Amino acid sequence: MPPYDADEIADQSLDSSNQQDGIAYVCASCAAAIDASEWHPVVARSDDVPTVFLFCGASCRREWLGHGGADE
Numbered sequence: 563m564p565p566y567d568a569d570e571i572a573d574q575s576l577d578s579s580n581q582q583d584g585i586a587y588v589c590a591s592c593a594a595a596i597d598a599s600e601w602h603p604v605v606a607r608s609d610d611v612p613t614v615f616l617f618c619g620a621s622c623r624r625e626w627l628g629h630g631g632a633d634e
């Protein structure tokens with residue numbers, strides 16, 4: 563079972579074009595497919611609604627955050 567509530571996953575991290583298993587997760591930065599059963603970096607934001615961005619690796623997460631987010 564995916565560790566996330568699909569309602570909270572950012573559009574950038576959802577691939578609705580691949581419906582074979584329902585919802586596919588992709589990297590919010592480079593759009594690479596993510597295996598939800600394996601660990602991967604995430605960023606959670608709660609501006610208006612809770613939103614979770616998924617990343618295929620730490621470098622993508624860092625690059626994405628570099629566009630304006632403070633981290634660590």
Ligand SMILES: [Zn+2]
Pocket residue numbers: 589590591592593594617618619622
């Ligand atoms: Zn990536």
